[in-house]
Amino acid sequence: MVVDVNKATYSIVDSYHNLCLDKKDIIYAEIAASDTLLKDVSHEEDKKVIELELAELKTTLNLMT
Numbered sequence: 001m002v003v004d005v006n007k008a009t010y011s012i013v014d015s016y017h018n019l020c021l022d023k024k025d026i027i028y029a030e031i032a033a034s035d036t037l038l039k040d041v042s043h044e045e046d047k048k049v050i051e052l053e054l055a056e057l058k059t060t061l062n063l064m065t
Contacts, residue, residue: 007049023064024061024064027057027060027061027064028061030053030057031054031057031058031061034050034053034054034057035054037050038050038051038054
């Protein structure tokens with residue numbers, strides 16, 4: 001995951017045939033990536049962007065269940 005000014009961008013590194021995941025699996029992976037990145041980021045602006053992204057992902061996941 002890459003954090004830019006006010007947005008987060010994900011890059012999937014698996015080959016195309018491994019992308020047969022459902023939407024929940026992708027959101028779980030995005031949450032895990034965000035959690036990992038949040039532990040390593042030092043800039044407050046970046047932390048806020050990641051925390052907002054985490055909140056949105058968790059809300060989306062809750063709405064899907």
